[in-house]
Amino acid sequence: MIPELGQLCTVIALCLAGVQTIFPLVGAHRNQASWMAVARPAAAGHFVFLALGFGFLTYSFIINDFSVLIVASTSNSALPLLYRVAAVWGGHEGSLMLWVLLLAVWTIAVTVSSRSLPDELSSRIIGVMGFISVGLLLYILSVSNPFLRLFPIPMDGNDLNPLLQDPAMAIHPPMLYTGYVGFSVAFAYAIAAMLGGQVDRQWARWVRPWTTAAWMFLTVGIALGSWWAYYELGWGGWWFWDPVENASFMPWLIGTALIHSLAVTEKRDLFKGSTLLLAIGAFSLSLLGTFLVRSGVLVSVHAFASDPSRGVFILSLLVIFIGGALAIYAWRAPGLDRNAGFKMVSRESFLLVNNILLSIATGLILLGTLYPLVLDAMNMGKISVGKPYFDTVFIIPMLPLVLAAGFGMHAAWKSADAAQLVRRLRWPAGVALVSGIALTALAWGTGPVLTYVGVAAGIWLVLASLRDPVMWLLGKGPRLTASMIGMQLAHAGVGLFVVGITVTSTYSIETDQSVRLGETVQIADYAVTFNNLQQIEGANYTALRADIDISQDGEKIAHLNPEKRIYRVQTMPMTEAGIDATLGRDLFVALGEDLGDNAWSLRIQYKPMIRFIWLGCLVMALGGLIAIGDRRYRTAVQTEKIPVKSGTAARPA
Amino acid sequence: MNRFLVPIVGFAVLVLFLMIGLNRDPTFVPSPLIGKQVPAFNLPELSDPDKFVTDADLRGKFSVLNVWATWCSGCRQEHPVLNQIAAQGEVPIYGLNWKDDASLANEWLQRLGNPYTATAFDSEGRVAIDWGVYGAPETFLIAPDGTILYRHISPMTMEVWKSEFLARIASVSTP
Numbered sequence: 098m099i100p101e102l103g104q105l106c107t108v109i110a111l112c113l114a115g116v117q118t119i120f121p122l123v124g125a126h127r128n129q130a131s132w133m134a135v136a137r138p139a140a141a142g143h144f145v146f147l148a149l150g151f152g153f154l155t156y157s158f159i160i161n162d163f164s165v166l167i168v169a170s171t172s173n174s175a176l177p178l179l180y181r182v183a184a185v186w187g188g189h190e191g192s193l194m195l196w197v198l199l200l201a202v203w204t205i206a207v208t209v210s211s212r213s214l215p216d217e218l219s220s221r222i223i224g225v226m227g228f229i230s231v232g233l234l235l236y237i238l239s240v241s242n243p244f245l246r247l248f249p250i251p252m253d254g255n256d257l258n259p260l261l262q263d264p265a266m267a268i269h270p271p272m273l274y275t276g277y278v279g280f281s282v283a284f285a286y287a288i289a290a291m292l293g294g295q296v297d298r299q300w301a302r303w304v305r306p307w308t309t310a311a312w313m314f315l316t317v318g319i320a321l322g323s324w325w326a327y328y329e330l331g332w333g334g335w336w337f338w339d340p341v342e343n344a345s346f347m348p349w350l351i352g353t354a355l356i357h358s359l360a361v362t363e364k365r366d367l368f369k370g371s372t373l374l375l376a377i378g379a380f381s382l383s384l385l386g387t388f389l390v391r392s393g394v395l396v397s398v399h400a401f402a403s404d405p406s407r408g409v410f411i412l413s414l415l416v417i418f419i420g421g422a423l424a425i426y427a428w429r430a431p432g433l434d435r436n437a438g439f440k441m442v443s444r445e446s447f448l449l450v451n452n453i454l455l456s457i458a459t460g461l462i463l464l465g466t467l468y469p470l471v472l473d474a475m476n477m478g479k480i481s482v483g484k485p486y487f488d489t490v491f492i493i494p495m496l497p498l499v500l501a502a503g504f505g506m507h508a509a510w511k512s513a514d515a516a517q518l519v520r521r522l523r524w525p526a527g528v529a530l531v532s533g534i535a536l537t538a539l540a541w542g543t544g545p546v547l548t549y550v551g552v553a554a555g556i557w558l559v560l561a562s563l564r565d566p567v568m569w570l571l572g573k574g575p576r577l578t579a580s581m582i583g584m585q586l587a588h589a590g591v592g593l594f595v596v597g598i599t600v601t602s603t604y605s606i607e608t609d610q611s612v613r614l615g616e617t618v619q620i621a622d623y624a625v626t627f628n629n630l631q632q633i634e635g636a637n638y639t640a641l642r643a644d645i646d647i648s649q650d651g652e653k654i655a656h657l658n659p660e661k662r663i664y665r666v667q668t669m670p671m672t673e674a675g676i677d678a679t680l681g682r683d684l685f686v687a688l689g690e691d692l693g694d695n696a697w698s699l700r701i702q703y704k705p706m707i708r709f710i711w712l713g714c715l716v717m718a719l720g721g722l723i724a725i726g727d728r729r730y731r732t733a734v735q736t737e738k739i740p741v742k743s744g745t746a747a748r749p750a
Numbered sequence: 751m752n753r754f755l756v757p758i759v760g761f762a763v764l765v766l767f768l769m770i771g772l773n774r775d776p777t778f779v780p781s782p783l784i785g786k787q788v789p790a791f792n793l794p795e796l797s798d799p800d801k802f803v804t805d806a807d808l809r810g811k812f813s814v815l816n817v818w819a820t821w822c823s824g825c826r827q828e829h830p831v832l833n834q835i836a837a838q839g840e841v842p843i844y845g846l847n848w849k850d851d852a853s854l855a856n857e858w859l860q861r862l863g864n865p866y867t868a869t870a871f872d873s874e875g876r877v878a879i880d881w882g883v884y885g886a887p888e889t890f891l892i893a894p895d896g897t898i899l900y901r902h903i904s905p906m907t908m909e910v911w912k913s914e915f916l917a918r919i920a921s922v923s924t925p
Binding site for chain 2: 260326330334337339370374377378381412415416419420423424426427430431467483484485609611668670689690698700
């Protein structure tokens with residue numbers, strides 16, 4: 098009964114999404130206030146019924162109702178409660194339910210905070226978001242129904258993929274999806290503005306916090322996924338250029354460009370064409386990511402479901418959403434864009450360069466992801482693109498970007514004085530150059546030239562970003578707004594990230610050794626002792642747990658328990674690495690195969706500065722959070738609230 | 751051309767390729783190589799570059815060619831399954847180490863166990879192109895006469911091994 102109720106709620110949500118699309122959009126077109134007034138109640142109802150539908154689905158997982166197909170295929174009665182809930186989005190059908198639910202949540206956030214917007218604009222935004230929901234709900238109910246029953250009812254479920262039975266993996270998809278779906282707000286704003294024919298500085302100010310919020314969630318989501326891959330997959334890598342990773346990274350890059358482009362639109366009323374295009378692009382890449390992952394066009398380790406009939410449906414949705422948006426863009430944007438002067442050396446120029454480089458990087462990643470497909474389609478044979486390609490093409494646009502970003506932050510709008518810029522930044526530049534080279538050589542020894550360049554560039558970006566906040570704290574510089582501090586902090590995060598990547602990829606030590614029980618092996622300065630091995634029983638797995646001590650200069654510094662688990666239902670071996678983490682380095686030990694005669698292969702790694710990779714991401718996200726808190730986003734709302742409110746009051750309810 | 755039209759034209763081209771790609775989905779449409787003879791190759795053996803692995807090694811019995819690399823996460827995932835299959839000893843597994851670093855690859859086999867009868871070292875990926883390899887891991891089933899019977903893309907699992915590989919061997923050998 099419960100799943101049927103869930104399905105009914107989802108159908109009602111679809112109907113309400115239809116209402117949420119048609120009335121506000123047509124009402125805005127005909128300027129009929131009564132039609133536009135439907136937008137908010139319809140969106141509220143849409144959210145309530147979707148939440149109910151999702152709730153009923155989750156309930157089926159919690160009570161282990163294996164008569165529901167997806168419960169039987171991704172859950173198990175022995176699964177701990179947390180993972181039974183996480184199993185809702187552990188499969189294809191449930192993860193799309195999560196996707197639309199999050200879309201409804203973002204829509205509600207828009208309805209609540211858009212009261213100060215002109216009715217026409219807010220109606221169009223809500224209508225566009227409703228339209229996206231209609232498409233996805235049709236997809237869910239027709240080819241991806243999560244409420245389907247299974248007969249005969251199995252005794253127990255097939256269990257959640259053991260790889261996903263992990264706290265970080267339980268929250269990674271919701272974070273990532275919140276980011277993905279969050280770009281739908283900027284997308285809806287862009288479409289609404291183009292339909293209404295007005296893109297101005299006020300519009301950009303409205304869109305900015307939404308974009309930053311979505312970007313922030315996506316940043317955290319991607320970082321969580323990378324962290325998970327590092328400790329859970331058992332071989333110490335943190336990024337693989339897997340198509341699914343690329344699918345989340347491309348919207349992030351374009352979202353980053355969008356944030357910068359919006360800054361120019363808000364401050365200088367410029368870059369409107371590119372802002373609109375990037376707003377469409379960020380969400381389109383999110384949708385394309387869904388298509389690539391779900392359709393089976395690209396086969397990837399992450400693709401937990403692939404089905405061509407679904408692929409055709411998703412492709413049709415892409416054509417309608419992206420194609421439609423780009424058609425509106427081609428039709429309306431020419432009248433909105435304007436070219437106005439700014440000098441060669443100015444913040445606008447730096448931001449333009451930033452947008453171009455980020456777009457190039459995205460283009461190259463998209464090319465690498467789709468190239469094999471394109472060649473195959475043209476019967477030109479099959480070729481393969483792997484990590485080597487992506488590592489190379491990514492670093493080419495990124496290195497100049499990092500170097501330029503430090504200057505860009507300090508350049509004045511419209512026209513900047515190059516000499517003054519150099520004067521302002523000579524200290525950060527000098528310190529970065531010297532410390533980058535000296536520190537690297539002293540701390541980790543010699544390396545290739547690119548390593549020094551990378552470390553110096555990272556330090557440079559951190560110092561250039563923190564110059565103004567430090568001056569302010571010392572009382573020597575002007576007071577900074579929250580959005581300035583957030584911006585500078587986010588850039589400092591990028592700098593930390595660059596340092597982390599550079600040092601980790603050059604100076605990591607990775608060995609695989611056969612180690613006997615009781616034996617001690619030496620890696621770098623660390624003595625690793627394999628004390629003993631014991632069998633332990635987990636809730637739904639059996640594991641071998643090694644007991645390992647690590648000491649440095651005769652002093653014991655860490656005690657690690659790497660495990661090798663066999664999950665009972667899917668009989669899949671899983672590695673739980675033992676990691677001793679400090680800010681400066683990780684010591685990573687994973688238990689390998691039994692080599693017989695009390696000897697085991699141990700994968701031992703020393704990874705300097707790897708924490709800076711995720712720390713950098715968190716600092717970026719924190720910067721975003723602070724920037725959203727800027728008062729001007731709220732003051733703008735407050736000053737305009739009064740006339741709009743009196744307008745609503747005057748209108749008959 | 752109007753620059754505002756560029757995005758939609760680019761998108762149309764992309765859609766075209768995706769449409770073709772959908773119909774050519776390698777998981778569901780048999781590879782053009784299926785039913786054909788194995789492409790000829792001659793590559794050094796991974797652990798002992800003085801020896802060579804050739805297409806002749808694959809003939810004469812049912813054999814399996816597994817494409818792998820140390821940078822491929824799916825290969826890591828399927829490795830225990832390959833070890834298990836090799837331990838059963840019914841069908842020899844040959845490795846095609848693809849676009850990889852020989853020392854890393856050897857280290858990987860030492861650490862995780864070596865399920866391969868022999869591993870061909872294809873550092874440039876040239877042979878993989880002949881085999882139409884799109885990504886790692888991929889696994890081919892080869893009949894005694896050298897025809898390719900089946901191609902599996904994505905990590906090997908025991909279920910796939912039984913339902914697609916062993917089942918095919920059984921149906922071909924007992925007609």
